[in-house]
Amino acid sequence: MKTYNINKGIGRTVEFKGLKAQYLFIFAGGFLGILVLVMVLYLAGVNSYICLSIGTGGASLIVWQSFLLNRKYGEHGLMKLNARKRHPKYIICRKAIRRYLKFIPKSPAV
DSSP: OOOOOOOTTTTOOOEETTEETHHHHHHHHHHHHHHHHHHHHHHTTOOHHHHHHHHHHHHHHHHHHHHHHHHHHOSSHHHHHHHHHHSOSSOOOOSOHHHHHOOOOOOOOO
16 A cells, blocks of 8 residues: 655745745845846946945845844734725714614515
């Protein structure tokens, strides 16, 4: 009889070095953006030391901010924060109160 190994990672979130879910994508996208920026600056003729300092500064900022957000908000925290921003603080009702209190007679039973 054959035995098959079960993948224990089904249904779990993506994680790499402690970064979870959307923070990992922010991390990777930030590094890709910094790389493209440094390449464009270098091809434009900017001094290589300036390009190097912008690259290392931007990369360290991306690492610091992504780990800070991961620690502060957790796995689903950014989604909850965005949902809270989109949720109205109060509901406005512009109908007159008497329209809610109006008596509606029942139709006779047939």
